[in-house]
Amino acid sequence: MRKIALLIAKEFNGYFNSTIAYVFMVLFLAATSWLFFATFFLAGRADLQPLFAVLPWLFLFFIPAASMRLWAEERKSGTLELLLSYPVPAWQLAAGKFAASLLFLFLTLALTVPIVVTVAFLGNPDPGRVAAGYLGALLLGSACLAVGLFWSSVTVNQIVAFILTVVTIFILLVVDQFLFLFNLGPRAAALVGSVSFAARQEGFNRGVVDSRDLVFFATMTVLFLAFNVISLQFRKWK
Amino acid sequence: MIETRGLTKTFGSTVALDRVSFRVGRGEVVGFLGPNAAGKTTAMRILAGCLYPDRGTAVLSGFDVLAEPREVQRRVGYLPENAPLYDTMEVGGFLEFSAGLRGLRGAARRRAAGRAGEVCALEEVQGRAIGTLSRGYRQRVALAQALVHSPEILILDEPTTGLDPHQIVEVRELIGRLKSERTVIFSTHILSEVEAVCGRVLIINRGRIVAEGSPSELRSRARGGMLIAFRLRAPEAQTRERLERLTGVRRLIDLRADPDGYLTGRLEADPAAGVSEQIYRLAAEAGWGLSELRSEPARLEEVFINLTRDSGRGAAKSSE
Numbered sequence: 001m002r003k004i005a006l007l008i009a010k011e012f013n014g015y016f017n018s019t020i021a022y023v024f025m026v027l028f029l030a031a032t033s034w035l036f037f038a039t040f041f042l043a044g045r046a047d048l049q050p051l052f053a054v055l056p057w058l059f060l061f062f063i064p065a066a067s068m069r070l071w072a073e074e075r076k077s078g079t080l081e082l083l084l085s086y087p088v089p090a091w092q093l094a095a096g097k098f099a100a101s102l103l104f105l106f107l108t109l110a111l112t113v114p115i116v117v118t119v120a121f122l123g124n125p126d127p128g129r130v131a132a133g134y135l136g137a138l139l140l141g142s143a144c145l146a147v148g149l150f151w152s153s154v155t156v157n158q159i160v161a162f163i164l165t166v167v168t169i170f171i172l173l174v175v176d177q178f179l180f181l182f183n184l185g186p187r188a189a190a191l192v193g194s195v196s197f198a199a200r201q202e203g204f205n206r207g208v209v210d211s212r213d214l215v216f217f218a219t220m221t222v223l224f225l226a227f228n229v230i231s232l233q234f235r236k237w238k
Numbered sequence: 239m240i241e242t243r244g245l246t247k248t249f250g251s252t253v254a255l256d257r258v259s260f261r262v263g264r265g266e267v268v269g270f271l272g273p274n275a276a277g278k279t280t281a282m283r284i285l286a287g288c289l290y291p292d293r294g295t296a297v298l299s300g301f302d303v304l305a306e307p308r309e310v311q312r313r314v315g316y317l318p319e320n321a322p323l324y325d326t327m328e329v330g331g332f333l334e335f336s337a338g339l340r341g342l343r344g345a346a347r348r349r350a351a352g353r354a355g356e357v358c359a360l361e362e363v364q365g366r367a368i369g370t371l372s373r374g375y376r377q378r379v380a381l382a383q384a385l386v387h388s389p390e391i392l393i394l395d396e397p398t399t400g401l402d403p404h405q406i407v408e409v410r411e412l413i414g415r416l417k418s419e420r421t422v423i424f425s426t427h428i429l430s431e432v433e434a435v436c437g438r439v440l441i442i443n444r445g446r447i448v449a450e451g452s453p454s455e456l457r458s459r460a461r462g463g464m465l466i467a468f469r470l471r472a473p474e475a476q477t478r479e480r481l482e483r484l485t486g487v488r489r490l491i492d493l494r495a496d497p498d499g500y501l502t503g504r505l506e507a508d509p510a511a512g513v514s515e516q517i518y519r520l521a522a523e524a525g526w527g528l529s530e531l532r533s534e535p536a537r538l539e540e541v542f543i544n545l546t547r548d549s550g551r552g553a554a555k556s557s558e
Contacts, residue, residue: 002338003338003341006335006338006339007339010324010335013326014326017327018326077322078319078320079323079324081283081288081318082316082318082322082383083339084287085286085287085288085311085316085318086311086339086340087307087308087311087312087339087340088339236288236289236290237290
């Protein structure tokens with residue numbers, strides 16, 4: 001655990017040692033505020049659901065931007081060689097990077113709290129729904145980060161990692177809306193459709209915390225982190 | 239301390255290591271010598287636990303790199319090629335980070351980082367970001383990182399590449415100071431370096447060990463045997479011919495006329511043929527002036543070039 005903590009600290013500082021973190025946060029905040037307030041005053045309802053509804057589409061581009069660097073940069077600069085020479089198992093290396101990026105996402109989401117405060121000042125939003133919305137955002141974000149971390153470990157090129165992550169997240173977000181394209185039976189369609197990130201996150205936006213959705217996002221996160229560990233191990237064999 | 243048997247590694251269709259077996263005893267300093275892409279880096283990466291061999295075993299301090307990689311890594315300090323480091327981290331912070339990942343905690347971690355910084359003379363740049371350091375300092379930070387947990391075994395991949403002569407001497411002295419307590423393996427393609435610090439040399443070419451021994455042993459095995467240097471006052475054309483006709487002379491390496499009327503040259507000879515004496519007699523008979531006559535064993539360069547000749551090109555690239 002001590003080693004994971006060191007890795008988290010290193011990675012988290014890594015965000016803030018460059019300007020990436022600040023640019024990222026400012027852009028994210030500007031985008032959420034703009035998209036939210038553009039319709040908020042027109043609708044005239046003290047409701048935060050539109051905020052959470054746009055998050056998947058913001059995550060589609062912001063999360064890959066936050067994750068593309070994580071392994072690709074280490075490979076490019078050769079520091080991965082250094083990390084792999086330390087007596088730290090691959091899963092701890094992956095866990096450290098994942099936790100740091102999740103912490104960073106948490107911090108970024110925390111910056112949207114003033115929006116909530118504004119809405120609360122103007123009206124009376126349901127605190128339970130707001131909390132569920134944030135929980136859903138974090139869960140969705142963690143699954144997306146795990147996807148991004150995996151792709152970052154596969155390539156030295158950050159741009160390639162970014163694109164592959166965007167494509168993967170996009171497919172996972174909207175998979176349920178394109179089922180008509182394939183001639184699937186109703187049961188298969190339901191199964192494939194249940195993988196949709198957007199559909200899973202929507203429940204949280206309505207204030208429903210379904211344990212199945214919790215388990216789903218946790219499973220997806222663990223699954224892609226496992227792929228990440230396998231790709232790290234594979235490097236030693238190839 | 240280190241023992242490998244039949245270590246083999248291929249990358250795609252290129253064979254980076256081909257059944258490499260060697261032993262290194264406790265406290266030995268061994269130089270890996272070889273042209274670029276000979277397999278040195280691949281061998282070192284395997285020893286450091288960064289890469290698994292396709293076949294064969296490597297045992298360090300009694301632990302197998304495949305069966306117990308963490309135990310091996312706890313006892314090994316590794317300096318990868320080109321000293322990769324985190325540019326945004328500060329020197330002191332980075333050393334503490336390395337010490338922490340090696341399992342040191344709290345005060346012990348800080349002490350270890352401080353000590354490694356001291357050994358590598360990094361006190362002045364303690365608080366500087368690594369990205370702002372010169373090549374020499376970077377190399378020392380990378381070395382400090384490898385030393386921070388006082389490992390029994392040090393594996394240094396080209397620790398002096400890219401340094402200026404002054405820095406090379408510093409790093410070499412540093413390795414010299416370390417060798418009393420630790421087993422050190424380091425790779426280089428600079429031969430004088432090997433002569434300066436190593437007790438034993440492994441020459442690797444195309445993934446195989448082609449020669450092994452102390453620098454002086456290897457020199458005596460050189461095909462060229464002896465090198466004879468001389469300075470004569472003699473007519474140039476005639477001299478060349480007569481020198482080449484002496485028994486035991488393999489070839490005249492060079493011969494040039496100096497402005498002061500002397501001819502300076504070197505030739506390669508069989509060690510047992512007494513060529514120096516023949517030159518002396520020849521000079522006496524012909525009435526030449528002889529101002530210098532010296533024989534020396536062939537240099538390591540020649541051993542190296544002979545052993546690794548017709549190769550090097552198209553051999554396996556070890557990284558990635």
